[in-house]
Amino acid sequence: GAVVSQHPSWVICKSGTSVKIECRSLDFQATTMFWYRQFPKQSLMLMATSNEGSKATYEQGVEKDKFLINHASLTLSTLTVTSAHPEDSSFYICSARLAGGGTATGELFFGEGSRLTVL
Amino acid sequence: RKEVEQDPGPFNVPEGATVAFNCTYSNSASQSFFWYRQDCRKEPKLLMSVYSSGNEDGRFTAQLNRASQYISLLIRDSKLSDSATYLCVVNRGSYIPTFGRGTSLIVHP
Secondary structure, three states: OOOEEEEOOEEEEOOOOOEEEEEEEOOOOOOEEEEEEEOOOOOOEEEEEEEOOOOOEEOOOOOOOOEEEEEEEOOEEEEEEOOOOHHHOEEEEEEEOOOOOOOOOOOOEEOOOEEEEEO | OOOEEEOOOOEEEEOOOOEEEEEEEOOOOOOEEEEEEEOOOOOOEEEEEEOOOOEEEOOEEEEEEOOOOEEEEEEOOOOHHHOEEEEEEEEEHHHEEEEOOOEEEEEEO
């Protein structure tokens, strides 16, 4: 199957700093990537849909100025948590679909996730 | 009402048992449906798509009931390795995937 690589896997940072998470599709092109956040024992909550070459579409309640998403190429999307605070501590995970056909079938390929801890 | 609802469980079953999970969705215009499996602290992985006519993959059977807006997953002859969280995923308009909170399955010897 297709491979999505996410980096870093773990990050611990001080409150007020910014953290960038990268999501790469290694062997396919992804016009659309999704960013999710998952708190313990909760479902994956969609934060935003990232489209290559255009602005991300954010879900209601997600601050676009706090969670900056850039999808500059067909193989890379980044999520930057700006001025992170302890309540931003969570598991962030990206997923991608194959470009072109297949949106109806829609299998998602997930990155390994990034566990963020803000002290 | 949440877009996608699942009973979080846990479902605690012995090896060899048959277990079924349901998932309801609120948007009648939902386009496609999937079951994903997520192991603890890992990323979700596709288990199977759910087709209108129902589909089977080995010990796993998925069903879709559009009239009642639910999908189901049946696992026969449970194995210890089936222990995981099973996530229901529904693609709403523009094929945006929405996840249920997952159903936890524990298979014990």
